[in-house]
Amino acid sequence: MPVNSPASSRLKLLALFAVFLLPMAVAWGMVEWRWGIPEGRTAHGRLTPDLPPLADWPLSGVAKQGEDDWLLAFDCPAPCGEQADRWWRLHRALGRDAHRVSRLRLGGPGAALPGAATAEWTEEATWRAPGRLWVFDPRGKPVLEYASEVETSLVLEDLERLLKRNPAPPDARLHRE
Template sequence: MTHAGRQRLKLLAFFAIFALPVAVAWGMVEWRIGIPESRTAHGELQPSLPVLSQWPLTAVEKDGESDWLLAFDCPEACDANADRWWRLHRALGRDAARVSRLRIGGGGEPLPGAALAQWTTEVDWRTPHRLWILDPEGRPVLGYAPEVDTADVLDDLRRLLRMNPEPPMARYDHASSVVGGDGDDE
């Protein structure tokens, strides 16, 4: 093979390196090969529900302004479910500080770290023992039936937290407000 032939072969190989991924991607899209047909979330998307501020609840408290919220409906004593969601919250590890828990209804005191609210009126979209994940702005993202596997909720919540990272200075802003107080130290 001559020098010019080797150079042409190198040029064709160079073009193939860049053209082959484009051709494969086009084929995947055109013939639907290798593209997953199912969704990745285990819960049900909840775009039709109103934001949390429009829910007919008594006062709702979150630990942090930018926290995600695990809200679970507890029409009667539900110690087992409350404990289940408390354990899920602890399983988040270092991301647990980015999530608050809200128990809606039920009797007795909430578990440590959970807020308590009550329904003020009945709504048609409410399902007893349901769990919702709400974003920091109070929009319902995912809803879960009572029989959902805790590992599935943990998987979805970890994915949401990973896909929506905490703002870089959020930890420092929270730490300075806790340490510095309200400025009335003098």
């Protein structure tokens, strides 16, 4: 077949159409028939859109280190030194993003570990559970909830993903200074 024959030109034109139309057809098939779209979730904790914001929780003495900080709050109804140490180590494992996260111990006797704040329950809440960990966004909305037996590495993975997907505001450094 000669280089400039009508059949060669048609073949080139069909290849050009395929290059542009094939990705569109594949994308339509993915949307319509859910091909290649993961069904599983990416967070290891339980999403908690039904919980009230932190400001509405029956707590006294709630504090964060920074205005734009994410908050790790864990329920500590009895001596919980091991659990407090666990979340302190997780906080340190965040590395350069550790300054974007504050820790809050809810209840429990004794002094808090360095860098953590404490708050006391003023009344019983229906969602309260011993050993539970909640992650709050900078506005105080609960994002994730973890049971007491969750692996620390899974919480770290979720926190790193949250902090990566939600970069610090450009003026956040000015707020700290």
